[in-house]
Amino acid sequence: MTSEEKIFKVLDAIKSKMDLAPKDSVLNYRAGEEVFNISAADQILILNKLADEGIIEVIKNYASDFI
Secondary structure (H helix, E strand, C coil): CCHHHHHHHHHHHHHHHHHHHHCCCCCCCCCCCCCCCCHHHHHHHHHHHHHHCCCCCCCCCCCCCCC
């Protein structure tokens, strides 16, 4: 899978949640649990890249649920 395809799949997962949520909602996205054919590490890189480019805003970024 190309980098562009990975980014598209992550964006598609986010858009699917946005379509159902009220305007200006904070959405939960858990890397490794949203898109199963992309590694959690790649999903985190994609989310951080999208945040750096101003496409999304990352409110909370946890490395582990057990911290």
